[in-house]
Amino acid sequence: MLPTPSTSHVDYERIYEPAEDSFLLLDTISSESEKAFLQERFKLQVSGDVRRHSSSPLVVEVGTGSGVVLSFVHAHAELIFGRSDILTAGVDVNRHACKATEVTVSVAEKEQQEQVKSHGFYIGNILGDLSTPIRPGSVDVLIFNPPYVPTPDLPALPGAEDGEQTSYEVDSHLLALSYAGGADGMETTDRLLDDLPNILSKDRGCAYILLCAQNKPEEVKNRVKGLDMNFSVETVGTSGKKAGWEKLQIIRIWR
Template sequence: MLPTPEVKDIDYDKVYEPSEDSFLLLDCFEQEQDYIRKRFGNTSSPLITEIGSGSGIVSTFFAKHILPKSVVLTTDVNPHACQTTLNTAKQNQTENETLRLDAAQMNLTDAIRPKAIDVLIFNPPYVPASEVPDIPKDEADPTWLDLALLGGEDGMVTTWQVLNNLQTTLSQDQGVAYILFCARNKPDEVAEKMRRQGWQVDLIISRKAGWEVLSVLRFVRN
């Protein structure tokens, strides 16, 4: 089993605490490591992007253990999450390594050029809510954490923004996306709809977490 990155000195009132969904993604990538390495074995510096990196535990794990030759660029609208991600990466570096990981404050992948991302990782705000929260205008605002949790109708408003843009976000030949869902997001229906749009969709891992069932789907072009 690959070691889990250490996460410490985090203000969990402002940044999403690593939970069952975070650890499911770690297990997903440990399971997928051979597939990913084979897919990007001839790519010199594949670009990995995690949307909504939170504590940075997933991106740090990926950069350390799955594809160390990659360049990892995380995005989050929450400035506290961006700084925490950088701190987590730094805390988990050894003396003989430098993780090629940076964090950018942005919405989804808005500032990344089209078809540049080789591996897209997204643990979305999947809790159903009446609406998606507005982005706070003040770093001291106490509602930053809501952005990591509340996903609007069916918990899928933000996730559909990402899914509908995969065609222009992922690199043309090799791009792959790993997206986490809860059962209330109706992942089977999502998968079928994306297949009808020309995507190969595979269930990689699924687990019951308390009262919820979480799963990670992999999306690649047919």
């Protein structure tokens, strides 16, 4: 197993703490089957006697939280993708999460110092709502661990009014944004899914998205296929069954 980056510096009163869902993403992306998929997708191109890489893949995690997932992919780029020229970036609505991710990536890089340099090139984190800061058609690999818990209401995005609240209220609001998913736990995920045809690169774009049983994964997969006739989708990681249901699963969407 590849080592998990340290997040001991993260303030978990404001930022989602890595849990079973985070670790399922790490295990799935670093599994032999997904490494084979990614290495084939982004392999060297051969023209005559010349071997060269395709353009450097851009990996973006939406909702980085502590940064454990993005920094893991960044730190182990060579082992996961078969190449180290991976560009990594993150997006989060929580400014504390953006700052924490920057530190987590730096820590993960330092943990690799005694080894041959194999990590990617971290561009940075952007404060923003889902895919709004992302240039259309630019993302080769998108990773999303969404707020998937069904809740009566969807928390509003952070705004100027937060300055009028107590620190406890603000921190509670930021944490709610990381787990509260509204109806069926899918309101935020649905917004991102709708934009996938626009976000992902045309020829090689793919996405890893986490779902729970209450999100009705089979319905989600059917919906994805209707977004773009070129999309394929399948479950590539699960946390096991509970009461006959897959408790958590990772779906891979690709062209």
